[in-house]
Amino acid sequence: MIRLERRSAPSPAGMVLIPLTAIFLALLTGAVFLYINGLGSPKGISWGQVLAVYTGMLDGAFGSGYGLSETIVKAIPLMLCGLGVSIAFRMQLWNIGAEGQFYMGAFAAAWVALSFPDLPACVMLPAMVLTGMLCGGLWGLIPAVPRAYLGVNETITTLMLNYVAILWVNYLVFGPWKDPQGMNFPLSKPFTPAAVLPTLGNSRVHLGLAFALVLAVALWIALRQSRWGYEVTVIGESPRAARYAGMNITKNILLVMFFSGAIAGLAGMAEVSAIAQRMQQGLSPGYGYTAIIVAWLAKLNPFAILLVSFLLGALQVGGYSVQSSGVPAAIVFMIQGALLFFVLGGEFFNRYKIVCTGKTKMEV
Template sequence: MRLTVTKRQEPWKWGSCLIFPAALALALGLSALLLALHGKPPLEGMRLLFEGAFGSMHSLEDSLRKAVPLFLASLGVAVTFRMQVWNIGAEGQFALGCIGATWAVLTFPNLPMPLMLTLMLLCAAAAGALWALVPALLKTRLGVSEIITSLMLNYIGILLLEYLVYGPWKDPASFGFPMTIEFPVAATIPRLPGTRLHWGLALCAVFAVLIHVLFRHTRIGYELRASGSGARASRYARMNYNFLVVLSMLICGSLAGIAGFVEISAVVGRLQPSVMAGYGFTAIVVAWLSRLQPLVIALVSVLLAGLRVGVENLMLDLQVPAAFGGIIEGLVLLTVLSGQFFLIYRIKRVE
């Protein structure tokens, strides 16, 4: 008896409903095994992980707060990935969004709340989009790989943020800590009544609807989806491929920038290095796991944000290293992507 691998005539339609939960369970099982190898109680560790992420209203609110910037950045990454443009620079675009929003606050500190928040959003979107424009132009004009340029620009963006909070924008009353002055109330996104959540959740819904309408009900959206087949196919169909590449990168950069605005306005309250929590890098994982579908992106964003919050619980109770959260994210990505093999292929037994 031997086993052979054959390609399915059609992708397994309902396979995702089985494969994703099974792959997630496998990833968590491997995480529990790592806890056991580290000398920690694995079952207790998994209980603490889920209790810290979703076990109470307080923890659920924390998970949703962390899911907001992750969702916005992931939505932008999914736009470029649909075109097979591999933008790895959402982290740097997130940083520039933080910088753009902070510039608006420091330059116009006395604006009323509606004007202040609108200006912060526009400046963050513009800064993130301009940062994404660099690898887009290098790709379309010079043929330089966007993977390399967008990845390198991440570190330049992060270092630029650190330069500003250590230098020109540093608060004189911060006792030497690298941070700007605290944002005024007018620059803070209000909370939803009776909760610790903020109106950034509404922004997520708005941009999700806009992206859905763009891709499903506009000519540009159709061309963006069709160009995912490659440059030759889109040019053969008389589509402006270079323009579509630039447009997708601008959309991604603006959404990542808006994610930065939401985080510093609604959660942090000022610009400081700790705002760079890896949302842009995790957005790549979310986009792949969700297969670029906005609704699934929302679910996966909440799941991975919950894992981040749950790991903080493990760190406090079991003294688990902070890197354990990254290990869990990596295991989830590997198991889910490996499980997707069975959506296209099947294993048969041959007598």
């Protein structure tokens, strides 16, 4: 008979083996799908070719200076959104609205860039950062108010507001903001150079990376060393103990959701300013959602969020780079999903162990 027994503490070997096994299983799942898919060839493909796809992805993401810089470009919005949602998650607020907060941040920044095209960069960029964060933060605050005062489940409301934000931006780029010279594409007018974040050399790696690094350090300090971080930790661990200790839970829900949204808004601002350089439909390929995976895989540790974002960025860039050989783009999202699935599943083995017991018949 097989039974489960609760572990008193996670085993040290498990802490290393479980994530590694999860990554292996996720890649294996992807491999099986690639094999079945056959890359469009009527005869199908061999396992060797499947492996070649993976090495191709690896090469695409890290094999060249360009690949590496593109990996970082993809990682920046993941880092920022991941940091954003991680603060909310720490307080057990399930903000899955980073996607919408990202779009609202991008919208507000774009509004500044398009409305005041004559501003110099030293005024324009700070103004875009501030309005982007403010607007993303307010978008996070909307679901926080009913949550804080009425206990309305924020999972649903943050999710729903994503669609509102995305459709609002679509409305703008299909309508009032559409570039007359844009050949009817859903794009706004391009920003003036003053509204574009500076980049590193010739690459597309932009100042957003610095934002993410500074924020990660600031968050790490705030959570470990500040009174506010202490309150957030206690509220997240035990709301009853927090209330009993006189902490203001309502205020903290509002504050945390605002910051969470503001950081996602900053991600949107950086993306629209440095990468798109105009407002456009489909600005984010789901960064706000992938950020949930990032935060979770990183166990909400700010530095681990940077690292995991980098790896998932690499997966996306690697995925794009092998598309020319017939690999469906969806494989990237499939591997991402499988990764989260196996990591969460693996958590179980951190808490329980399987015990095999011998025959247990009633003996006379």
